[in-house]
Amino acid sequence: MSSPAERVTVLPAALHGRTMKVFVRDLILPCRIGVYSHEKHGAQRVRINLELSCLEHPAINDEHQNVVCYAEVVDSIRRLLAEGHINLVETLAERVAALCLEDHRVLGAKVRVEKLDVIPEASAVGVEIERHRVNR
Numbered sequence: 001m002s003s004p005a006e007r008v009t010v011l012p013a014a015l016h017g018r019t020m021k022v023f024v025r026d027l028i029l030p031c032r033i034g035v036y037s038h039e040k041h042g043a044q045r046v047r048i049n050l051e052l053s054c055l056e057h058p059a060i061n062d063e064h065q066n067v068v069c070y071a072e073v074v075d076s077i078r079r080l081l082a083e084g085h086i087n088l089v090e091t092l093a094e095r096v097a098a099l100c101l102e103d104h105r106v107l108g109a110k111v112r113v114e115k116l117d118v119i120p121e122a123s124a125v126g127v128e129i130e131r132h133r134v135n136r
Contacts, residue, residue: 018056019107022068025049029078032085033092033115040085045116046092047124048077052100053108068105089113089126097131108132 027050030043050073057066076099086092093113100109114126 018058020054020056022052022054022070022073023050024070024074027074027077028116029081031081031092033087033089034118035087044118046089046126047112047114047116048096049112050096050100051110052106055105055107057105068103073100089115090129093127093129094131097129101131101133106133 027048028045029048031046032043033039033046034044052068052073054068060066077096080092080095080099086095093111096113097109097111100106100111108130109132110128110130112126112128114124116124118125
């Protein structure tokens with residue numbers, strides 16, 4: 001049986017102690033989402049919140065290419081939503097997390113997806129997931 005220390009994966013960021021959070025708050029976009037027939041005929045509003053744990057470049061030097069760009073992440077989400085209907089908010093959250101983790105500098109993604117117009121008595125319903133890069 002291995003000890004807890006032997007089961008710990010050391011992430012590259014931990015080697016130099018420099019990580020940062022990149023976030024997008026309250027991104028509201030139209031999305032074709034839902035399993036019910038009335039949800040399959042048009043878009044409804046979803047709110048997406050992201051928090052990305054990112055490996056920080058050793059020398060940012062005020063250079064755009066040295067950081068994870070939140071505008072590029074938002075553009076990727078827009079393209080994802082344009083691909084077509086999605087049944088579940090869980091599926092959308094997984095796809096958003098996966099596209100964020102495509103950037104090798106993103107070590108983890110917390111993604112919250114909320115449908116805003118589903119239950120009149122609730123401001124939103126949805127899910128929140130966390131996914132982390134697995135180094136192998």
